[in-house]
Amino acid sequence: MSRKEVRIGGFGGQGIILAGFILGKAVAIYEKKEAVQTQSYGPEARGGSCLADVIISDEDINYPMGTVPDVLVLMSQDAFNENHDKIADDAILIVDEDLVDASAFRKKNKVFKAPATRIAEELGKKIVANIVMLGFLAAVADVVSHDAMKKAILDSVPKGTEDLNLEAFEKGYEHGKNSVAN
Amino acid sequence: MSRKEVRIGGFGGQGIILAGFILGKAVAIYEKKEAVQTQSYGPEARGGSCLADVIISDEDINYPMGTVPDVLVLMSQDAFNENHDKIADDAILIVDEDLVDASAFRKKNKVFKAPATRIAEELGKKIVANIVMLGFLAAVADVVSHDAMKKAILDSVPKGTEDLNLEAFEKGYEHGKNSVAN
Amino acid sequence: MKYWRRPLDKDEIKTPKGHIYLIPDRCKGCGFCIEFCPKGVLEESKEINKKGYHLPKIADGKEDDCINCNFCMLICPEFAIYTEEGE
Amino acid sequence: MKYWRRPLDKDEIKTPKGHIYLIPDRCKGCGFCIEFCPKGVLEESKEINKKGYHLPKIADGKEDDCINCNFCMLICPEFAIYTEEGE
Amino acid sequence: MKAVLTGRHFMLGDIACAEGAMAAGCNFFGGYPITPATETAERMALRLPQVGGHYIQMEDEIGSLAAVLGASCAGAKAMTATSGPGFSLMQENIGLGIVTETPCVIVNVQRGGPSTGLPTLAGQADMMQAKWGSHGDYEAIAYVPNSCQEMFDFTIKAFNTAEKYRQPVFVMADEIIGHMTERVVIPGPKKIKLVSRKRPKGKKNYLPFKPDKDLIPPMALAGEGHAIHVTGLTHDARGYPVIDEETQHEMVTRLIEKIRRNAPKIWEFEEVMTEDADIVVVSYGAASRSAGRAVNIARKEGIKAGLMRLITAWPFPEKRIKELAESAKAFVVPEINMGQISREVERFASGRVLSVTHAGGGMLSPEAVLQKIKEVAK
Amino acid sequence: MKAVLTGRHFMLGDIACAEGAMAAGCNFFGGYPITPATETAERMALRLPQVGGHYIQMEDEIGSLAAVLGASCAGAKAMTATSGPGFSLMQENIGLGIVTETPCVIVNVQRGGPSTGLPTLAGQADMMQAKWGSHGDYEAIAYVPNSCQEMFDFTIKAFNTAEKYRQPVFVMADEIIGHMTERVVIPGPKKIKLVSRKRPKGKKNYLPFKPDKDLIPPMALAGEGHAIHVTGLTHDARGYPVIDEETQHEMVTRLIEKIRRNAPKIWEFEEVMTEDADIVVVSYGAASRSAGRAVNIARKEGIKAGLMRLITAWPFPEKRIKELAESAKAFVVPEINMGQISREVERFASGRVLSVTHAGGGMLSPEAVLQKIKEVAK
Amino acid sequence: MSVKGAGDEGRIETGEEHPLDHILRRDRLPHIWCPGCGLGSAMTCFAQAIEGVDIPLKKQVLLSGIGCTGRIAGYVNVDSYHTTHGRAIPFATGLKIANPELCVTVFSGDGDLFAIGGNHFLHAARRNVDINVICVNNFNYGMTGGQQGPTTPVDAKTTTTRYGSFEHPFNLPYLAAATGAVYVSRWTTLHCRQLEKSMEKALQKKGFTFIEIISPCPTGFGRPNKLGEGLEELRYYREKSVIKNDASWDEMDLHMRGEEPIVVGDFVDTERPTYLELEEQMLRKRGFMK
Amino acid sequence: MSVKGAGDEGRIETGEEHPLDHILRRDRLPHIWCPGCGLGSAMTCFAQAIEGVDIPLKKQVLLSGIGCTGRIAGYVNVDSYHTTHGRAIPFATGLKIANPELCVTVFSGDGDLFAIGGNHFLHAARRNVDINVICVNNFNYGMTGGQQGPTTPVDAKTTTTRYGSFEHPFNLPYLAAATGAVYVSRWTTLHCRQLEKSMEKALQKKGFTFIEIISPCPTGFGRPNKLGEGLEELRYYREKSVIKNDASWDEMDLHMRGEEPIVVGDFVDTERPTYLELEEQMLRKRGFMK
Numbered sequence A, B: 001m002s003r004k005e006v007r008i009g010g011f012g013g014q015g016i017i018l019a020g021f022i023l024g025k026a027v028a029i030y031e032k033k034e035a036v037q038t039q040s041y042g043p044e045a046r047g048g049s050c051l052a053d054v055i056i057s058d059e060d061i062n063y064p065m066g067t068v069p070d071v072l073v074l075m076s077q078d079a080f081n082e083n084h085d086k087i088a089d090d091a092i093l094i095v096d097e098d099l100v101d102a103s104a105f106r107k108k109n110k111v112f113k114a115p116a117t118r119i120a121e122e123l124g125k126k127i128v129a130n131i132v133m134l135g136f137l138a139a140v141a142d143v144v145s146h147d148a149m150k151k152a153i154l155d156s157v158p159k160g161t162e163d164l165n166l167e168a169f170e171k172g173y174e175h176g177k178n179s180v181a182n
Numbered sequence C, D: 001m002k003y004w005r006r007p008l009d010k011d012e013i014k015t016p017k018g019h020i021y022l023i024p025d026r027c028k029g030c031g032f033c034i035e036f037c038p039k040g041v042l043e044e045s046k047e048i049n050k051k052g053y054h055l056p057k058i059a060d061g062k063e064d065d066c067i068n069c070n071f072c073m074l075i076c077p078e079f080a081i082y083t084e085e086g087e
Numbered sequence E, F: 001m002k003a004v005l006t007g008r009h010f011m012l013g014d015i016a017c018a019e020g021a022m023a024a025g026c027n028f029f030g031g032y033p034i035t036p037a038t039e040t041a042e043r044m045a046l047r048l049p050q051v052g053g054h055y056i057q058m059e060d061e062i063g064s065l066a067a068v069l070g071a072s073c074a075g076a077k078a079m080t081a082t083s084g085p086g087f088s089l090m091q092e093n094i095g096l097g098i099v100t101e102t103p104c105v106i107v108n109v110q111r112g113g114p115s116t117g118l119p120t121l122a123g124q125a126d127m128m129q130a131k132w133g134s135h136g137d138y139e140a141i142a143y144v145p146n147s148c149q150e151m152f153d154f155t156i157k158a159f160n161t162a163e164k165y166r167q168p169v170f171v172m173a174d175e176i177i178g179h180m181t182e183r184v185v186i187p188g189p190k191k192i193k194l195v196s197r198k199r200p201k202g203k204k205n206y207l208p209f210k211p212d213k214d215l216i217p218p219m220a221l222a223g224e225g226h227a228i229h230v231t232g233l234t235h236d237a238r239g240y241p242v243i244d245e246e247t248q249h250e251m252v253t254r255l256i257e258k259i260r261r262n263a264p265k266i267w268e269f270e271e272v273m274t275e276d277a278d279i280v281v282v283s284y285g286a287a288s289r290s291a292g293r294a295v296n297i298a299r300k301e302g303i304k305a306g307l308m309r310l311i312t313a314w315p316f317p318e319k320r321i322k323e324l325a326e327s328a329k330a331f332v333v334p335e336i337n338m339g340q341i342s343r344e345v346e347r348f349a350s351g352r353v354l355s356v357t358h359a360g361g362g363m364l365s366p367e368a369v370l371q372k373i374k375e376v377a378k
Numbered sequence G, H: 001m002s003v004k005g006a007g008d009e010g011r012i013e014t015g016e017e018h019p020l021d022h023i024l025r026r027d028r029l030p031h032i033w034c035p036g037c038g039l040g041s042a043m044t045c046f047a048q049a050i051e052g053v054d055i056p057l058k059k060q061v062l063l064s065g066i067g068c069t070g071r072i073a074g075y076v077n078v079d080s081y082h083t084t085h086g087r088a089i090p091f092a093t094g095l096k097i098a099n100p101e102l103c104v105t106v107f108s109g110d111g112d113l114f115a116i117g118g119n120h121f122l123h124a125a126r127r128n129v130d131i132n133v134i135c136v137n138n139f140n141y142g143m144t145g146g147q148q149g150p151t152t153p154v155d156a157k158t159t160t161t162r163y164g165s166f167e168h169p170f171n172l173p174y175l176a177a178a179t180g181a182v183y184v185s186r187w188t189t190l191h192c193r194q195l196e197k198s199m200e201k202a203l204q205k206k207g208f209t210f211i212e213i214i215s216p217c218p219t220g221f222g223r224p225n226k227l228g229e230g231l232e233e234l235r236y237y238r239e240k241s242v243i244k245n246d247a248s249w250d251e252m253d254l255h256m257r258g259e260e261p262i263v264v265g266d267f268v269d270t271e272r273p274t275y276l277e278l279e280e281q282m283l284r285k286r287g288f289m290k
């Protein structure tokens, strides 16, 4: 793997950027790789569409912008509509199955449906759906290790919420492993 | 005469700039010549030193700044001290004899002493000393006609003060003619 | 037919009836209309719109309670709800 | 010897005497000191300085009237006049 | 009182500028006094009420230019006049004027800088600022008068160009010209050619920022019923903000091309004895009067010198410089600054450009120019 | 809390900039929020009180820079951070900083312009403004980081250079770098070299604006008993205003020479494969990352391309461009603007410079650069 | 539209066109404001008000600076100018003077009008330029992500006052009165009816008028300060608001915490010749008739 | 020196050194102000005041913007900063915060402080930054040649109001009070003693203080408005001034014509935590000791 691009999409308020940040941090700090995270969003302070791109590479990353994602993680219908067909042929797609109706997807890529929001709601905090998603991602996509991700989460979430977030991560990871197994 | 420079010097409040303006206007509007008037003064709103330069020429005036005056009219000691030795060899010097002690003057140039302030005071308005000076200048220096000057004065002084100013001008002119005659 | 612009606090009006309309895609589920309807006509429904916001609905047994006072329209930040004079 | 900074309105002071000084080249002849000296000690003289301004002088018969109240010093915009306690 | 003071006058440069504005139909002045541009404001304060126009003294230069832009949007021919410090403060709203395509005239009577510098003395060191002073990419239009007559004439030109191209236009004067008095001949009103902004024809399908072929959109005024929206954000033809790369590309390139493509129509210069010149002196404003004198003397001394005198500094007449560079051995660029327009000349004639600099505070001397001419003539 | 957060971080560019300032000893921030520079201010608001410094949110950018200059005069290492619109508003006080020789750092995280433009998207179109934005003649110093690490490193450089040369120094970042997150390695405090302004030795005969041989005068602070006078007017060595040509000449040429003469010590750049390059790509900031990619691809395709990446845009390393111009066939200058630094390159390599432009709002693509490289390689 | 677990009971009939749609730039809706933001309510009141007064819509001009509030100028379907940050008032001044027939309103945020734009406010009020200024005060800079502004109460948390704000905030009605506004009022976005009436009054009144609107900003102020979402902020207003037209200036200070009331009302309503009236008066006096 | 027609009777003894010379930059005298200008008197009072208070001269910092008044910073022999037009207050704010030991005074003109600089005044007063602002109000912009300013009375003639000014002027003490100054007073340059005392008070008081000084400007205001030379302007002050510390804000309006009085006095004297005090308070509350 010399350069991999992960794109996480959703709307403002879902913690999309934080998810991208944690992924990037896991790679850049806790693995011996390079990572760059960029983002884009609309003019809205909340509720607008929102994308986080993470480039992961073994070498220095010159060009820092996302081009064609190898992993696409989508947490809103809008994000799906705008992004689903701009992906690499061997890319994988992960969607939050409660938020995204992926039936319009026509390509041959592997599509994973993660019940991230549902799991988060079960944990009592809808807001950790992004972390569940990260767990799922760690399990199904070959971009980051379980360990590095865990460390990065512990570093990045607010004090006092570590346990909840770790639980969310593990739940997502588990689900992901199961999905791959299936 | 292709290019002549007249420099009028004094302090703020004496109407030095106005004098320069009237001279320039007489030449540029009422004679078939070119004239440019420039000025310089210190940072003071009043009472600071103040110079008006008028360039008079038969041709277009390219370079507009005063260089070496052909006629130097001085209405304050400061102006005298700073300007008296920067003049052309055939220049003439006119000083207000009540305000300027010209004894330090060492060159061979012709020096005229005009009692401008005194005449103005006799007319009841010290402020018209500048116009008296213009009369004197018109009489002794060959740069502008009596007529053109008169017209320019009429154009330029506040309404209601025309007579006073003309009288001042004529008095100065007369004195000038006498000085030349002597 | 700008019923909604009638001077509403005119004395002679006696309990007019209002008919409520919603433009669902505009709603952002802020709950203002629900909370501040003086007659308590509205409540949150389970229905969500495209953007995932819960829409208001008419509360059980309040179907005829709207007095067309128009406050929901005024306070709705999304131009999503309004009323017309009912018959 | 900063006599001029003494608290001037202290009660115990009784008609002190003042001695007036002028730095003539600073004066611009505004007349403030003359007009506002509470004792009318000053008046315009015919004497003019370098810049042509008329200087203040001590009025006839007022030679001993300065009470060193210091007001001329305070109001002079030119730092041209001041007083010291006389004997 | 008349707007156009037809006749022969002996007039201060700053006042001639104001009279030029009057003759151009200016009916709004929003300003803030600053030496050496104050006389223009004072004259406008005297003159505008005489013809039903408005002079308003704003709280600062930022407000002045904002008011000018507002007035222009309501249909006024509007202007302001300032000097370096005020010009610096206006930079943000100059960008607004550019992006909203609001015609107006901004006079900068340049004094010695940087900062408060020499309030009463001349400089020409805001020339590059006129091009680059506001953030973002745009093209500037700037006239550089070198006489009182031109203070009058070029102010009219500035209004016409502003109206035609719908953008703020600068008159980059300097303290020497602004505070000099010369003969100014003002023609009859009918002899003065005036241009007014293009207006929409009818209401249907009018898109406020949709350009015609000349890249200029017709302009609707406030109160005409078009319900236009005007914003400093990147916007589409409808005037609505669209925050993306494509709209930005379309808007910015159009605004720039609007001027670049028309540049040969906008740029103006005057040449004296350049046909056979080995040495071309490029100059403008006050400095060009010294340059003119130097060129005359050089010719008398047998040096083939010529003068290219800029009437517009922006757009810079680069095409002509390229042409002249084909035959000229060298360019001498005298200006009352440390080398600004000389850099533009360098871009098209690199290695052969000599700058004659002056830090400001007075007139650049003809001798200094002559010396440089002689240096390269060797 | 520590001023220097030694360690490895995954950090937003804007935050790395703030941490760079902290590491450089910054103890005063005067600012006004603006996208995309807000995160720098927010970080400083969090961090400064932890180390006894002060964050003050001023009423606007004019006030921000004024406060920064004031704080610097009282001895603080002071900074502000803004974007285009705020940078435009700061221009007048930038001139004051230059003329009063007051060290400080001004960060401009560039967004799409002109005017309000594209608040959330990138641009690099304030590069010429950094040089020419304030009225009058002066030389600018501007760093152009292209990574989060450089946001940290160059902010320290900027403080050091500001202190050394006693003038405001710019960090001309862009939204891409400011809003990107990368690894940032912060060394131990002892490994960070800090420079502080020269101070007067003793009180006797101290003239606040009398330079040493290096053209830099030692700086006295407020409250030290020197009874200094500091003015934006043209002034003499004593600091007193003197409104004449001679003093202006002396002051302005010294301020300019202070930077020009030291330019070879100040300017910095990085070269990749330029030794044998036929085509030299000159780039900086975000755009230089596309340029780097394009150069790599070109080399793979057998084109002798090389990259000269600017670390300082101002002073512009013209000497090196001249040298490169001796062997290079052409220069390609990609920037996220309509051609700004490319004009500087043109001055020293005219006729052989190709600009790769982008109106702003996103990253310039490596393909666009590659295409231009190929075009000239033919 | 995915409808989950909802029957049809009580469902509100779907509307086709909102009665204010013709006053809005419908093609630009939904607007960019957050759920629970008060700006939409303020805009509704304004739309109602310009409908309600007897001034043709085509003579209405709406201006703003930059900010969340500043976006209002882009949503109301009248001639509208979205100027630079803080400069809507001088822009409006020029516009009004150049065409006195226009009814000119500046609608902007507290930061825009009173941080960067404070000076222009002072001077327009002093001159009594015949424009209306409506300020939405949400106690922070919403657009840039919730920083401290000149209205942020002492001790409040924002992204630049992480340890609590240590600046005294402005008392805007007092400031407006001290500089000469002829009409000054304050309402919260919960006071829709009064607000609409105030706006109608301002639109019709000659001279410089000022309305302060206290508005929820859940994103920038409510949540960081434990006032909660928009709805909770409105509840807070309901609890704490006191209408008091003759309040003293001190009483008008806003603390937004504890037991302190939010005093609202019509505080100033007076007459003074406007800028243009005084201009005419002077010109007549000196013999100029326009 | 030419002495004409004057004997020696009454001649005042020639002084060598003025008692305030050590506080002045003597090498810069005479100053540039016009004969009869009140600025020199105001400066004398200030020089006296900084001598009079118990603060070392080396801790005194004097700042100004641009204008005739602005030149004061260049004549007093303490650390002094002559900044850009209107920006002395924010410059002073930075200076004071960076070194709280300094006693910081901004001395500038009404145009500088309230035209271009108005916003900074508002915000520094609001924040209660511990600086002193002394404003010389001469009803016009003296430095640039006598244009209208924000204090020019209605109907007054200036070089930009040739038909009489048609703007309402500011009431500066009111504005200062409304924005939060803890000490507000006004005197004319004739009230030297009171002015000096006020200045001493301001220098010693914590927080943002404001003193307005009404001053003759024969060149820019007196003569064009038939108030005559400086001396005549002072006579006018003598006649019309009324000391009234409890004056209402309305009474403080200045008309400078007819029978209207010039109300002077100490209008506000109160206490409020300063910017730095409040900063410290908040930081302590959040567990930071500095």
Ligand SMILES: Cc1ncc(C[n+]2csc(CCOP(=O)(O)OP(=O)(O)O)c2C)c(N)n1
Residues within 6 Å of the ligand: F032, F033, F034, F035, F061, F085, F086, F089, F116, G066, G067, G068, G069, G070, G085, G108, G109, G110, G111, G112, G113, G136, G138, G140, G141, G142, G143, G144, G149
């Ligand atoms: C010159 C300039 N500085 C800063 C900004 C960034 N900016 C945009 S809006 C804003 C503040 C908005 O606050 P407010 O006016 O209170 O409006 P709100 O968003 O809260 O409605 C700022 C600082 C800008 N656009 N221009």
Ligand SMILES: Cc1ncc(C[n+]2csc(CCOP(=O)(O)OP(=O)(O)O)c2C)c(N)n1
Residues within 6 Å of the ligand: E032, E033, E034, E035, E061, E085, E086, E089, E116, H066, H067, H068, H069, H070, H085, H108, H109, H110, H111, H112, H113, H136, H138, H140, H141, H142, H143, H144, H149
């Ligand atoms: C940005 C800027 N605009 C304008 C000026 C010109 N200017 C200098 S002083 C001044 C007004 C001074 O008036 P005031 O503050 O009342 O002081 P005074 O001269 O009356 O004492 C002006 C407009 C300037 N120096 N800088």
Ligand code: SF4
Residues within 6 Å of the ligand: C018, C020, C036, C037, C038, C039, C040, C041, C042, C065, C066, C067, C068, C069, C070, C071, C072, C073, C083
């Ligand atoms: S119109 Fe009034 S009563 Fe009817 S739903 Fe709306 S708020 Fe309730």
Ligand code: SF4
Residues within 6 Å of the ligand: D026, D027, D028, D029, D030, D031, D032, D033, D034, D055, D056, D075, D076, D077, D078, D079, D080, D081
């Ligand atoms: S007050 Fe001063 S300047 Fe005025 S007359 Fe007296 S001594 Fe001279």
Ligand code: SF4
Residues within 6 Å of the ligand: A045, A046, G032, G033, G034, G036, G037, G038, G039, G068, G069, G138, G142, G143, G216, G217, G218, G219, G220
């Ligand atoms: S940030 Fe605040 S003001 Fe802006 S839209 Fe959101 S809630 Fe409204």
Ligand code: SF4
Residues within 6 Å of the ligand: B045, B046, H032, H033, H034, H036, H037, H038, H039, H068, H069, H138, H142, H143, H216, H217, H218, H219, H220, H221
């Ligand atoms: S213009 Fe006025 S303020 Fe300036 S020095 Fe002269 S009298 Fe004083």
